[in-house]
Amino acid sequence: MPLDFLDWIEKNKEKFIEISDSIWRFAEIGLLEEKSSHLLIETLKEAGFTIEQGIAGMPTAFIASHGTSKPVVAILGEFDALPGLSQTSDPIKKPFEEGAPGHGCGHNLLGVAGLTACLALKESFDNGDFQGTIRYYGCPAEENVDAKGGMVKAGAFSDVDISLTWHPWDFNMVVTTNFQAIYSVVFNFKGKTAHAAADPYHGRSALDAVELMNVGCNYLREHLIPDARLHYIITKGGQAPNIVPDEAAVWYFVRAAKLDQLAEIYPRVVKVAKGAALMTETEVEIDFQGGSANLLPNLTLEDLLYEKMNQIGSPTYDQSDQDYADSIIKTFEKGYFDRILATYPIDMQKELEKLRGVKLHKTVIPLVSRGVTLPGSTDVGDVSWVTPLAQFATTCTILGTPGHSWQLVAQAGMSIGHKGMLYAAKVLALASFELFTNPELVLQAKSEFNKKITRTPYKSPLPDDWKPPIEYIKSLYSDHRK
Template identity: 45%
Template sequence: MASVEAYLETHRRMLTDLSDRIWSTPETGLLEKESSQALRDLLASEGFALQGVESMPTAFVASFGHGSPVIALLGEYDALPGLSQAPGIAEARPLIEGGAGHGCGHNLLGTAAAAAAVAVAQAMREGGLRGTVRFYGCPAEETLVGKVFMAKAGLFDDVDCALTWHPGTTNSVWATSTQAMNSLRVRFRGTAAHAAANPEDGRSALDAVELMDVGANFLREHVPSNARIHYVITDGGDAPNVVPAHAEVWYYVRAPRRVEVEAISRRLLDVAQGAALMAGVTHEVKLVTGCYDTLPNRTLGDLLQQQMETLGAPKYSGAEHDLARALQATVPADAVERELRRLRRHGLSLPPEGSLVEAVAPSSGYGEWDSGSTDVGDVSHLVPTAQITTVTAPLGTPGHSWQNVVAAGSAIGHRGMLYAAHVLAQATCTLCEHPDLIEKAKEEFRQEAEPYISPVRDLPGPPRG
């Protein structure tokens, strides 16, 4: 659609400024007041109807157009704690000690998805395109909350297809799945006593935490080998000479399928109960959140692949390659080499003297799983969903790193962001014009999706604090 291209071209500056504004005001999950407002303002000024989300003030849905199809573009804008970083330099230097930073590039993510929605709206106004385009303002992705609770609220029920993207180091369709997950806290309560004078009167909540962790570590041998169990002790008592009356441990359980996570979680809770019994204390389990694995829709993925190839990957300027090379030089060489090998397997390479990929990778990875989790998973089990990743950072730089904060706040990030916006907007237009494609995506979805049961069905609302 020519109007999509024209909109993105003429609004380049405004969109990169918006992304930089969100980068400069990094806000962590559920606290993205200014970031979500900045995106709301853009969408409202372009004639989108805005709808809030109960109990999540930084979540919203913005709609434009009428009737079917309803295409959802998913945006995120939360930052990560502890990643405050000065812009434009290739050394770790926090702007605010302990402050947050956009180490996952969600400043770009939210802006590109909103830009795509606005560009499609422009095509609807000018080109007679029919349907509804919706931007989903999804907070707290890093804590796997936003989309999970938006799904629970039924906000995706009338959506035909969902598209999104994530900043990255390659241009490709994100064809791999991600891990389903549960986040749960177990709090034990015992009886305080003088640890030397009368320990027989005390019952240690910390003993229960340690016994639970021992049990969980034995449990590891008897779960699928690709499952993961991680924990941190968030409360271990106050002083060695007081038998701890309170203690808490926080667990993540991950596995490729939701049913596996549910099964491992049940066994972990048996372990918690056993630990409480051994230590003679009581316990309470608090599910914080949970999410599904991602089900990538191949029909929609193929459409995105086609758009990526048609538009062609962005080329980066000399100055952008210089910054990228300097950032890449701060990363262990084997991490870069590993990524280079992966690139070569796809028949790709870095440009001479460059650290930024300037080609589109062929589609691959269906049926494989990444080790991390995302709440895009929940949407993907409700409606056909596909996502891409584009180059917003040098090859080999790790996710959630200060290097990625720098890249996401630079012209490197801007180029990947505008490319993502263009691909998503063109794909949305194609879906609006070709209901047969949507039907094909839905048929694939019907064959592959499991019935969706909200992982947080028993929770009154998103976690606070």
């Protein structure tokens, strides 16, 4: 008898909820996710997976494999948290530790749904239900470094036939939309220090350079394509007002719908930085942190995920989930639903409009707005250029929950999040099983991929000498490492 995936996942769910909650509590910043990565690795090792750890110079990146033959189906998992979002699972704002990180994007759920699916698939494989190789990709630092691009560059996906992933969301859908390509770059300015009152004329302010660069970039915006995005934070701005700062730094994200558009915009940002250095008689050093491509969609795989999402059906919510939802909704800003709607393309807005007033979404949004670019980026993009890939999202939060918010952290650590995670695990397991047992489907997805990639070849957004910025991340967040 072939394994009943849905039954196996239900029977083993407590173990996976516990792992997800542990990662939720660890809440580690990207590239520093030692405990989270270790827990996932140990669980996979114990189940009999072979582990390769430390991919592309990132100690927390790993690949877990079971099986040796084709096809190779990869499930991608993430597990990094966001700074400053520490929060308990209570429906009121209440940090565990003020200023510490929290899972504001639900990546604890993301990583564990993939783990659950891989372990269920291994049971089925060992039962003799199919041939092939099951892979779990432990992908660190989605939020701050776009680490998957580094893994792609290191050849980690070179023998993969198909990749699948998902993301916690506030409604159920196959991700049919696209995301922006992004570069993440730090501009370090160096000047000359001096007493700011007694001797300022001997100083050359690195902070002036940062400010002038930002002014220049804000003027540059008018002459960029409308969908491009530039945003920055000043990560170093001096020690005290009475010292001319000899060191200052600004961290930029530059985004556009496509990699080639980004490749045109970025040198203009660099010119502004060099201009600021020239004006202030300082020097600028450019530190390219990371980057990721827009997505290359695969409609064959999107259709497969849509079918499985509908086949399995959404989880049910009990009274305590409903009560929790009522409490959380009270904390949302007035007009929150319209604000969320406006972030989606028009056809998806029409579908979401039908859900006005729904708290916990249970159907699956139809396959609309295919290929339309949403603001925001994901490093899943790079993987989609080297293997056919599709992703979906499940209800892990109340409809309208803002991204990267304390409300999201709270829900990623309680039953609504857990239910969405288990639903996602079931979809990943059933879709992978279909791919393992239906070679025609794999061929179809690959032929669609090959046609697209021949038309537009992929070039990694990362420079050839790219190294993961582990020390930089440590220097930014060392105060709140638990």
